[in-house]
Amino acid sequence: MSVSSACAELREVTFHTGQCLLFENLSLSLAKDRCTVLMGPAGCGKSTILKIAAGLILPQSGSVIFDQKSWEARNEEQTIAVRAKTGFVFQNAALWANKTVRQNIELPLQFHNPQFSQAQIEERVEEAARLVGLRNVWDDRPSHLSLGEQKLVSFARAIVNDPETLFLDDPTAGLDNQLKERLLAFIEEFRRQGKTVILVTQDPSVTARVADDLAIMRDGQILVVGPIHEVVQSQDPRVVEILTSVLSQAATFSQDILGLLAEGQP
Amino acid sequence: MSLTSGEEHPSVLARWGSAAFELTANLFYAFGFFWNVLLETFHFRSRSKVGTQVLVMQILFTGVNALFIITLIAVSLGTVIIFYGNQIPTAVSTNLVYTILITVITRELGPLLTAFIVMARSGVAIATELSSMVVTHEIEAYLAIGINPISYLVVPRFLGVTLSMIALNLYFNLSGLAASYLVAQFIHPIPASEYFSQLMAQLTPNAVSLSVVKSLIFGIVISLVSSLNGFRAQQSTTEIPVIVIRAVGQGFGLLIVVNILLTLAFAG
Structure with a gap:
């Protein structure tokens, strides 16, 4: 993948917290205008990579290029101009606890579009909420919502500015099937518009549905990355082991595991 | 993965070296943080498009909501000074009681007690709120939409606490001195004009400047110490009480040291 076709590129990135080394000299290129899914066992550093790619945390060494320029x-x-074109959904939703649901979704709009009238802001907020299927909980605080609803608010907050790139950290965790279906449909539509999605998940059905590219991680290393139909045919026993392991956590699936991952592909 | 291997027991010298290194790093970090807050403060009106509401809320919480407790302490202090001042036979005749009032309320205990109240209320609140926001990734959520947490979260608190501290100190002085006059009417009635003219004679520009400078610097110390500590949380809610206790300890210690230094600086 050349730099010009990459949305984000991690170059020899090393990251550690205290005495714990998460990854060393890790390089990864995430394609533009595609949906790249990062999969791997829990604790292998997927969410950290997502945050580093999004420029939310800086690595101790190496560089991170986003949209052809280092953060x-x-x-x-x-940076603010780039942030206006990106959205991030956190694993724990990370809603601002001291704000209402409406204020949570409004803030990115107010910040990036000070020229907007209150009516315009309300229209955009309600449109974002409708797209993700959020019920009328405008004046509630996040602590009054279920995790699934918090995720929806977080999703609405991420898309309210009509971003070009979405970073999604386990966006469907805690959602029922109906809401999950609605979010996946939204991601598919987003991708069809030629926009970029970088997604972390352990859910094989999500991967099968939306992934163009798949990156498999383990112990702070990228084992393989590429178009999903190539990755799932990898003969690398570590990749096969992880795919099997991830899928075994979704006990309801009876189909061939690799077939399941590949079924969403043309 | 671990960056070190095996169990090692460093020597005393190594531990001291490590502690000195950490202290130096913390000091540099604190100065860097202060510098960053100052820079963002100068750009507050132009950059923080959405921070004004936070500033208003901070002034409301730190200033307005603290009025009752400030009044209580100021009135108590004024009462105590007049009560014991009148038991010293020569105090009233030699105007000593007015000197004591201005020294205690305006120059020394007024700013310091107000700062203690602000540290105990707003300092604790700021350290708790910011550290919880770090732990729940709310700070990262601000970064994700492009909002600088220093500009949006720290600067309004810095301005709010500092402005409130100056206003509360002024209010403490007015309450304490007015209360002392009212109490004096019960013990040793004096005409208001005589009482306040004697008081004003003791209220030198030096005393007023010292009081204002103390409240300004105390406000800066409280907001910075509590914000800095709040951002030191990393990943667990169990860190929050530890951080708050550390912030309060550091805050009170610094307030006392700064108070002594400023008193000495203005003594000459």
């Missing part, structure tokens, strides 16, 4: 090379105004 560190951007000044504050440039």
Whole structure:
């Protein structure tokens, strides 16, 4: 993958917290205008990679290129301009506890579009909520919502600015099948519009449905990355083991595991 | 994966070296943080499109909501000074009681007690709120939409606490001195004009400047110490009480040290 076709590129990135080394000299290129899914065992560093790619945390060494420029090379105004075109859904939703649901979704709009009238803001907020299937909980605090609803609010907050790139950290965890279906349909539509999705999940049905590219991680290493139909045919026993392991957690699936992953592909 | 291998027991020298290194790093971090807050403060009006509401809320919580407890302490202090001042036979005749009032309320205990109240209320609240926000990834959520947490979260608290601290100190002075006059009417009635003219004679520009400078610097210390500690949380809610206790300890200690230094600086 060349730099020009990459949405985000991690170059020899090393990251550790205290005494714990998460990964060392890790390189990864995430394609633009495609949906890339990161899979791997719990604790292997998927969410950290997502945050590093999104420039939310800086690695101790190496560089992270996003939209053809290093995060560190951007000044504050440039960073804000990039943030206006990206959305991030956190694993735990990370809603602002001291704000209502409406305020949570409104804030990105108010910040990036100070020229918007209150009526325009409300229209965009309600449209985002409708797209993700959020019920009328406008004046509730996040602590009054279920995890699934918090995820929906987080999703609505991420898409309210009509971003070009979405970073999704386990977006469907805690959702019932109906809401999950609605979110997956949204991601598919988002991808059809030529936008970029970088998604972390352990859910094989999500991967099968939306992934164009698949990256498999283990112990802080990228074992394989590429178009999903190539990755699932990998003969690398570590890759096969992880795919099997991840799928075994979804006990309801009886189909051939690799077939399941590949079924969403043309 | 671990960066170190095996169990090692460092020597005393190594531990001291490590502690000195950590202290130095923390000091540099604190100065860097302060510098960053100052820079963002200068750009607050232009950059923080959505921070004004946070500032208003901070002034409301730190300033307005603390009025009752400030009044209580100021009135108590004024009462105590007048009560014991009148038991010293020469105090009233030599105007000593007015000197004590201005020294205790305006120059020394007024700013310090107000700072203690603000640290105990707002300092604790800021450290708790910010550390919880770090643990629940709310700070990262601000970063994700492009909002600088220093600009949006720290600067309004820095301004709110500092402005409130100056206003509360002024209010403490007014309450304490007014209460002392009212109490004096019960013990040793004096005409208001005589009482306040004597008081004003003791209220030198030096005393007023010292009081204002103390409240300004105390406000800065409280907001920075509590914000800095709040951001030191990493990943667990069990860190929050530890951080809050550390913030309060550091805050009270710094307030006392700064108070002594400023008193000495203005003594000459």
